[in-house]
Amino acid sequence: MPNSYFDQLIDQLKPVVYDSDFDAIFQALTKDLDGPTRFKLKMELNRLAAPCRRTVDLRNQVDDECFPYEHQGRRHQLDSVAIEIFEKGLDTYKGVFTQDTFEQILDADNQLRRAQEEERAYAQSLASQNAEPVSGQSPFRTESNEPYSYLVETFNFGRYPYRSEERMNFTIDVLLTDDAEQEFKGITADISITGMRVRLDESRDITEQDKVELSFIGLAKEFTVDPEMRIPYIVVGVQHIGGKQYINLSRESEFRSDELDSFFQRFINGYKKRYRVNIDNTYDSVISKGHEQFFLPRTRQLPVYFSEANKRLIADYVLTTDNNRFILDTWLNELNQISFGSIFNVRRSQQILEQIETQGTAQIIVLSFSITARGKIYHYSATADELKRSGLWDTYIAFGRQKASWRVLQIDIRRSDSERAWQPQAVPEHIKVPFRINPPSAEVKQAVKPLKYLAAVSDVTSSVSGLTTVELNKAELPSIKAFAHPPAVPLRTKEARLEFVNLRKERRFNYRSRCRVKAGKFVRDAMVIDLSISGLQVQMDNPANINAGDTIYISMTGFLKTYKKAKLNELPYIVASTDRAGTTLRLKADTTAEPHQGSDFIRFLIREQRDVLKLQVENTSVNGLPLCLRNLYCEAPAAIPIFFNRSKQKQLSARRAGMPQWTSGWLRMLQKLPGSRDAIINLQPLLRGNAVADTLEPKLKSMERDAFPESLLLLIRLYRQNGEYIVQTKWCETDATDDIDGFIDQCLPSSVFRAITVNLSRAGKPDIQFIQAELAYMSHYAAYKAEDLEEELWKIFGVAETIDITSSLLNFVLPDTASVNEQEQRLTAWLEKL
Incomplete structure (x- = not known):
């Protein structure tokens, strides 16, 4: 009798063949069948359910890899499809390997195998296009490419949580009362003099800025604390972690109690060694700062800082590094002044400000080049929107990209909060630690205060220039004069330099010695304030008209008194940068004059006077304006x-x-x-x-x-x-x-x-x-x-x-x-x- 005739009925009866009440169930389900048919059906069920004593070996019979599979002392060799059928059969027949299961494995003809082959072929077609499902469940994943390898921890830029007080890990019962006089219990996770973190016994509808009153019922059992005293707190944070609700509380500033403050001061100082101070905020700060100082000197994006005047963006500062300053190379005028800010005329400024107002951020694509004529540099810039609206896209690009100065810049702009320019270290002020960073001076605060917007400028020239094929229409050339910048630069953008010691190739030493600076007809006495084999930092009493890139000559007059035979007169150095006042010069040895006698002498000096020289570890970007601009950029x-x-x-x-x-x-x-x-x-x-x-x-x-x-x-x-x-x-x-x-x-x-x-x-x-x-x-x-x-x-x-x-x-x-x-x-x- 063909099984297909009774497939549905057989499938219903298979799972109960080995049950004690099988006969009763069989009679109920086959009551409408005649006797001979019922007999044949029962015989077929007995045949299918009979234990199978054979060993299955699919090696050399299937394309897939086979694996050893042991059952009741027998070792079968099965592929993944057969294993699935085998285990499903064991589940159906109460752990017995049956003739039915054996036949399914051999006769599967392999719908599952065909489905797997189709899945494999589909995955292979995706893989050939370097594609895969977002779920990452590709059958071709290798052990070295497991999904967990894609998951990485994150940290938040610019987040250095500061606590003015030490917070001690300590658990004690507290009683809280909300505005509706509803009381609920909690347990402290940590405490400080004016704040704490509390875990609630039950989740409650609490949000930031809610007010609660708190009683120290647990402390009152062990110390002289009034359990009836209700102290007002403000909820400053709510978190749900591991199914528990935590609230962060800060004591209301109007509440004063010298007695309570004194108690907590003594209590925390006395117990913090035992219970440990909570340093989670300090840990998070080190993670952020530690990674930021690897990234910031290496960014190819140029941060630009804007104030606003008469609805126009004024580019006051750029924050430069060795890796992003190339963006400014084409934005220097004939006087070596940064004219980048002239991109942001009144019309563009208003469009940007409107976009920020409605969308939170703004973006413009700027296409620019410059022309040199009659000893002057003339800059041109146009946004992608302006060119498409004016119909001059083809002409402008065809003409501009012939110039060596051709650049395409993506400029992303957002608001900036100048109040975030100063970020104290994540250590309470009263704790003595090495290298405490001082707040910015009044001058720096004044310089930073007007800054309201920040742009990140990316050079995308190489990626986009070949994407459009256009021919120059000379008849339209006069029209692109509309995109020329005014020749004068009314407000010059100032450069702030970001440096970190981890980019220095060599050690730098603090050392004071007299010297003489010569630049053309300019000759002044000065002071060497630090030195390395390849460079010097020199300080003059009065500013000089010396710019980055100039070659000057240094005579080390102070060293000549001791090392009279050394050749230390008029040594060539190149100016790497100057400070805002124009009195401090950072110099690098002019290696075109090899061997450089100044470098040779300093190498000798370091070797001979190593005990006297003080290794410089001071970071040029941890104080003043560069630090403040750095903090603003790290915000976002x-x-x-x-x-x-x-x-x-x-x-x-x-x-x-x-x-x-x-x-x-x-x-x-x-x-x-x-x-x-x-x-x-x-x-x-x-x-x-x-x-x-x-x-x-x-x-x-x-x-x-x-x-x-x-x-x-x-x-x-x-x-x-x-x-x-x-x-x-x-x-x-x-x-x-x-x-x-x-x-x-x-x-x-x-x-x-x-x-x-x-x-x-x-x-x-x-x-x-x-x-x-x-x-x-x-x-x-x-x-x-x-x-x-x-x-x-x-x-x-x-x-x-x-x-x-x-x-x-x-x-x-x-x-x-x-x-x-x-x-x-x-x-x-x-x-x-x-």
Whole structure:
């Protein structure tokens, strides 16, 4: 009798064949069948349910790999499909390997195997396009590429939580009363003189700024504290962790009790060694500062700081490093003044301010070049929107990109709070620690106070210039004069220099010695204030008209008194930079005059007087204006840096990512991908496949730590196929026009397109002095934490600065702004469906 005739009935009866009441169930289900048919059906069930004594060996019979599978003393050789059938049969037949299961394994003809083959073929087709489901469940994943390797810890830029008081870990019962006179109990997690963190027994509807009154009912049992005293507090934070609700409380400033303050002061000082001071805020601060000092000197983005006057943006300052100053190279006028601020005329300023008002941030794509004529430099700039509206897109680009000064800049702008320019160290003021950073001077505060906006400028020239093929229409050339800047620069942008010791190639020593400076006809006595083999820092009493790049001549008159035979007169040095007052010169040896006798002498001096020389560890960016501008930028950088650590086996892995408060499509994508959560993000689009080992690691390992960053372009396509959300990636050089153009064409019909510039840099040594105060404080209460954290900073090997430049590329491919904005809307819709 063909089983197919009774498939449904047989499937119903299989699970109860070995039950004691099988006969009763069989009679009930077959009461409508005649006797012979019922007999044949029962015989078939008995045959299928009979124990099978055979050993199954599928090796050389199936394409998939077979694995040993033991059952009741027999070792079978089964592939993954057969194992699934075998275990399902054991479940159906109460642990018995039956003839039915044996036949299913052999006769499967293999619907499951065919389905698996189809799945494998589908995955293979995705893999051939460097794509896979967002879920990351590709069957081709290798052990070195498990999903957890995509997940990295995050830290918040610019967050250095300061506590004016020490907070001790201590648990004691408290009683809280809300505005409605409802009482509820809690337990302290930590306490300070005027604040505490409380875990509630039951979750309650409490929000920030709510007011509560608190009674120390637990302390009253052991100390002379009045349990009836109700002290007013304000809720300053609410968190839910591990199913528990925590509230952070700060005592109302109007409440005064010298007796209570004195009690808590004695109590915390007396018990903090036993219960430990809570240093979580200090730990978080070291994480942030430690990673920021690796990233900031290496950023290729140029921070620009604006004040506002008569509805116009005034570019007051730029914060430069060795890696971002190239952006200013084409924005110097014939007087060597920075004229970058002239981009922001009244019309553009108003458009930017309106965009910030409605959207929170603004972005403009600026295309610029300069012309030199009659000893003057004339700058031209136009935004992508202006050129498309005016119809001069082709003519402007065709003419401009012939110039060596041709640049395309993506400028992202947001508000900035000048009150955040000063960030105290995360150690209470009354605690003595090494290297306490002083607040900025009145002059610096005055300089920073007007700053209301911050821009991050990215040079995208190499990525976009080849995306449009245009011919020059000479008849339209006169029209582009509308984009010429006025010849005068009414307000000059000032440069602030950001430096960290971890980029220095050599040791620098503090040493005072007289010298003489000669620059043309200018001759002045001065003082050497620090020195290294390749450079000097010289201070003059009066300012001089000396600029960066000038060659000057130094006579080391102070050393000549002791080393009379040394040749130390008129040694050539190049001015690396000057301070704002024009009195301090930072010099590097002019190596065109080899051997440089000044370098040879200082090398000798370091060797002979090492005990006398004081090694300089002072950081030029931890005081004054550069520090304040640095803090403002760290509030919300427009990039997401990824930090790579190197293990003892010299393998690289992504360890941490810096999370900005500047929202971008790239940030939203990483936060939305499966696996991302608080303090963790999924770097699947960046690291999927063997991107670290094949693409990033070779470049990082071949770089010197002071080398200019190497840039790559990561192209991302997001789409749906067969009901799955797919991410496809492509790595290419930043100027690979054909790859970029082809990938965009693939995306434009219905997919989401993203383009991420990845700037790779080697990390140097950690600038421990910058975090010395926090590390010293941590060491006092948790030495192992401080040691582990410092050791982790030493493991940082490289930094990848990732910047979303999607709109820049699309502006050169799509016809209008509406089409570019549609891509942003498409990304939002795609992420919402995840």
